[in-house]
Amino acid sequence: MVKRQGKGKREYTIEDLEKLLDSLPYRIWIKDEEGRYKYTNRLANETLELEDKNFFMEQTLNVKDKEISDNERKILEDKIMSFSKRDKIDEEEASLETYTVPLISSNNTNLIGGFVREITKNKTLEFIEQDNSINIYNKHKYDELKNKERLKQIISDFKKLIDAQGISVYIYNSQKDIFENYVKSGFINNFKEIILKNSINNTTFNKFYCIRCENELVGLLNIQYSEEDKCKYKNEDYIKSICDIIGIIIDNKCLYSTLKKELSKRMESEKELEMFLETATDLCGIVSDDGHFVKVTNNWTEVLGWSRKELMNMKCTDLVHKDDLPKVYDLITLAYEYNQWKYVGFIDRCLCKNGEYKTIEWNSSYINGGKTIIITGKDITNYNKLELENKRLENAIELESLKTQFFCKFIS
DSSP states (O other): OOOOSSTTOOSSOHHHHHHHHHHSSSEEEEEETTSOEEEEOHHHHHHHTOSOTTOTTTSGGGSSOOSOOHHHHHHHHHTOOEEEEEESGGGSSEEEEEEEEEEEOTTSOEEEEEEEEEEEOOHHHHHHHHOOOOOTTOTTTOOHHHHHHHHHHHHHHHHHHTTOSEEEEEEEETTTTEEEEEEEEEOOTTOOSEEEGGGOOOOSSEEEEEEEETTEEEEEEEEEOOGGGTTSOOOHHHHHHHHHHHHHHHHHHHHHHHHHHHHHHHHHHHHHHHHHHHHSSSEEEEEETTSBEEEEOTHHHHHHOOOHHHHHTSBGGGGBOTTTHHHHHHHHHHHHHTTOOSOEEEEEEEEOTTSOEEEEEEEEEEEGGGTEEEEEEEEOHHHHHHHHHHHHHHHHHHHHHHHHHHHHHHHO
16 A cells, blocks of 8 residues: 555545546446535446536536435445445346445545446346257257357357457367467458467457366457557456356367267277178177167078067067076076176077077177176087087997997807
């Protein structure tokens, strides 16, 4: 605090104080006990539609607040400061915050001072805050072109609100460490599509603001003013609010782009896997924890004869031979009890659509804690038939060999 140089001496004048108060974006006034204004700054004058600061003698009766309010009278009586807030002034989307304090003049008369702050709730900003149309988790609702046009409309409306000449929004490319222009509105001198970090330079007419989302740099807001606008007061609260909102929009855009790429990779991988499974000779399928088929390959139809639609309405156990069911259930129970979900292998007989049975060798893997089962099966029916035939031939040869040995002993 600057101290006075001796009693009653100041290094500033009343005119200096009035210039300071006139430059503030707030309404400041002083009234007497009758409600007559003894002082108003420039903004209060404009609000009260007073033509001259020397109005106190002749124009007092024309001032709207010619009578002191009950609240102001109570402040004078109780000698306490008061704070109040009013919404929707004169049907406009605005709020007034008023600080009122009791004062004692140099001639010991009671005065009351007021400090009024207007908080405009711009309809555009309110719409943006309440709008949740951008949904990165629903690809059917997200439209890159529409949301780009929407952001352009937002900064266009904001440009009018702050009396700017032009506004542009840049997105930060962390890989290249540069800012790339995304949208712009109005006229911008020396406009650049790409801005380097070390080339950012704030001037009286050209302002740059960082756009962040969760403290991470995601973009840059460039606002340019004309020569006539340089002395106008710029509401930094509005600019901070719009930066926060644009930050969310840019973050959603980047997240959606990343999500889109990942979904594209996933779909490509799934397509490759599906093509691999379809060309594989084995039976491949996915079964839910209740035993119903979720997905099957075409080989099921070729091997067992059942169509894909028919299989979707079946449980996997519907195909197992009744004599093999106890063995299958025992294996599933054992795997569940010992939490051995990674791999279970077994052989059973499966019912074909023509009523015959084929022997299938199964390998199954359990995922999601046993809630989903991936199964692959190989038709070994012919192998079994061949093995039985070989066994029969071996037995026949062994029998003929015994017969030959018997007859040889008998003849000799």
